[in-house]
Amino acid sequence: MKTSVKYRVAKSKIIQVFTIFLAFVITLPLLFIIIYIFKEGISKINWAFLTQVPHPMGESGGGIVNALVGSLIIVLVASIIAIPIGIMAGIYLSENTKSRLSYFSRLAVDVLQGVPSIVIGIVAYFWIVKPLGTPSSFSGSIALAIMMLPIIIRSTEETLKLIPTSLKEAGYALGMPYHRVILRIVVPCGISGILSGVILSIARIAGETAPLLFTAFGNNWLSANITKPMESLPHLIYTYATQPYDVSHEMAWGAALILLFTVLLLNIITKLITKRWNVQL
Amino acid sequence: MAETVTKSKKERRSKNQIRMEILFRGTLINIAQLIVVLVLGIAVTLVIHSMPSIESLGLKYLWGKTWDPVNNVYGALPFLLGTLITSFIALIISIPFSFAIAVYLGEYKPTGLLSNFLKNTVELIAAVPSVIYGFWGLIVLVPIMRNIEMKIGVLPYGYGVFTASLILAVMIIPYAAALGREMIRLVPASLKEGAYSLGATRFEVIRNVIWPYTKSGLFAGILLSLGRALGETMAVTMVIGNTTIIPKNIFSPGNTMASVIANEFTEADHTVYLSALIELGLVLFLVTVIINVIGKRIIKRFTNE
Numbered sequence: 001m002k003t004s005v006k007y008r009v010a011k012s013k014i015i016q017v018f019t020i021f022l023a024f025v026i027t028l029p030l031l032f033i034i035i036y037i038f039k040e041g042i043s044k045i046n047w048a049f050l051t052q053v054p055h056p057m058g059e060s061g062g063g064i065v066n067a068l069v070g071s072l073i074i075v076l077v078a079s080i081i082a083i084p085i086g087i088m089a090g091i092y093l094s095e096n097t098k099s100r101l102s103y104f105s106r107l108a109v110d111v112l113q114g115v116p117s118i119v120i121g122i123v124a125y126f127w128i129v130k131p132l133g134t135p136s137s138f139s140g141s142i143a144l145a146i147m148m149l150p151i152i153i154r155s156t157e158e159t160l161k162l163i164p165t166s167l168k169e170a171g172y173a174l175g176m177p178y179h180r181v182i183l184r185i186v187v188p189c190g191i192s193g194i195l196s197g198v199i200l201s202i203a204r205i206a207g208e209t210a211p212l213l214f215t216a217f218g219n220n221w222l223s224a225n226i227t228k229p230m231e232s233l234p235h236l237i238y239t240y241a242t243q244p245y246d247v248s249h250e251m252a253w254g255a256a257l258i259l260l261f262t263v264l265l266l267n268i269i270t271k272l273i274t275k276r277w278n279v280q281l
Numbered sequence: 282m283a284e285t286v287t288k289s290k291k292e293r294r295s296k297n298q299i300r301m302e303i304l305f306r307g308t309l310i311n312i313a314q315l316i317v318v319l320v321l322g323i324a325v326t327l328v329i330h331s332m333p334s335i336e337s338l339g340l341k342y343l344w345g346k347t348w349d350p351v352n353n354v355y356g357a358l359p360f361l362l363g364t365l366i367t368s369f370i371a372l373i374i375s376i377p378f379s380f381a382i383a384v385y386l387g388e389y390k391p392t393g394l395l396s397n398f399l400k401n402t403v404e405l406i407a408a409v410p411s412v413i414y415g416f417w418g419l420i421v422l423v424p425i426m427r428n429i430e431m432k433i434g435v436l437p438y439g440y441g442v443f444t445a446s447l448i449l450a451v452m453i454i455p456y457a458a459a460l461g462r463e464m465i466r467l468v469p470a471s472l473k474e475g476a477y478s479l480g481a482t483r484f485e486v487i488r489n490v491i492w493p494y495t496k497s498g499l500f501a502g503i504l505l506s507l508g509r510a511l512g513e514t515m516a517v518t519m520v521i522g523n524t525t526i527i528p529k530n531i532f533s534p535g536n537t538m539a540s541v542i543a544n545e546f547t548e549a550d551h552t553v554y555l556s557a558l559i560e561l562g563l564v565l566f567l568v569t570v571i572i573n574v575i576g577k578r579i580i581k582r583f584t585n586e
Contacts, residue, residue, distance in 0.1 A: 012482035016389060022381035027402045029451050033409065033417050089316050092309040105313040107574070108320040114505075114573030115323065116512025118539045119562045122546070123323050126330055146319065153316070177298045179305035207410020210514040210539070214546055234412045238515060241416040249420065256413050267408045271401065 034260070041257025044250050053222055058245040064255050066222045067236040070137065073224060074216055074232055075206055077141035082148035083198055089149070090156025090194070091182060113150040120146050121211035129215055137230035140216030144208060148201040155197020159190040196273040203266035207259055209234040233259045327563040334556035342560065348525040350545070355557040359527045363535040367442055367517060368510040370531065371449035372503065379457035379506070380499070387465025388487060407455035415519030418448045423520060435532045440522030443531045448516050453506035460505065464498030464583065465491055501579035508572040512565060514539040538565050
């Protein structure tokens, strides 16, 4: 069947317009959500909100300082665990592309990346919470650290693979031992890529709620004890959002605004680093 | 005299260096092994703790229709169906959008202000925490859905499978879109130019050159976003309505595997109940692992060609 050129060009144009329309429609939900949360949350944020502990459920007033501090501690501990392990594993994978161990670790990283967060919560519950007999912020950090690992490992591996072997060979030719070649030449060269992987992984886990439900749990007072339950921003949003009171919802909007902007900011920082240093993630 | 001292000092230093080097290599290997052990540990933990339920309930657990922990009756079918239905509806809704984004960013306009805006926005969609999607869905989307359901004459719950699917669809679009874009970029320019020089229109190039070339990669992207959708917990839990019956239609409330674990794990007060929940986790784990590994394999083969 022969169709006229005009018809074909018109069809192509129409489909192009339709595609562009579909592609841009999807930015609307995100803009709606950001604007809505900004509108609802901004009025809530003041000094008291940031420095007081919450009042009992359903009463107005109070703040979320316990969740802010809790989130900070939980994420910090998770980072302390995950960053060294992730970077070392990434180094191993970039150095050994063909060994059997690297095949299995790479497979393990792929698997880990796909494990639903709730399943990691269950596992952390049985590894840490059950033996200790109490929910603890430490167990939450472990769960989050497991989720950070694949992102850090992947970004480290991909970045270090791009570093020219001639740099390493120059180091060896000067008589440098293996560990110094890696730590003094390879890692500093790829530090921007590694760093953006680390920040990205923090951005991913800062908003995770599911793994904290059975591990860090949550409480209503300010606490810095990592062997005891601890409140976190996402967990606070979840508990307050599912309450029937309007004042609880207001608290949750305030917390959501802070969480959303922290996460978006971390993502933008990652963007800037990758753009500035021209690394591919 | 002085010479021998510096020499032995040097020797000691190089011996130290060699020891450090061996230690460093050893640590790297141990860490790589740790990652493998970690994943095996996750699998073994799930299997061990779901043993009580596997032993006492057997295979019929998976297609039992009633979930009644009070009377010790456990059937996982409502949750399996809930997960499958929400994920597939979400996938169907998301595919046109993620393809459109992939084609726009990969072919129509790979660079430029507008495409940068779109690319960054899509990445931010993936960055928003799921609990925030859930909260927004709960407060904004649920009342809207209730109105729509009233208009089309089904029971106006607001909460339900379709509401959850809508939120899920938004959440998974970035995954398939980002992968699709990469795949479309990999299509050799010579193939496209060849088609253009024969007089093909833009759409014909997409239909007859890009599509056959990137099919398997796009399929892998969809698989990976399906993996995301299956395991998503918080956003779904907050808007699906959390009932333990099999959803009658796509607007009625339901429950997914992940959300039933989130809701009932801390309440599970006896071994079989808890273990039944963990078995759900095990099923979820196995399914997402298989989906992810297949998806990654397809992508690897694609990018290596």
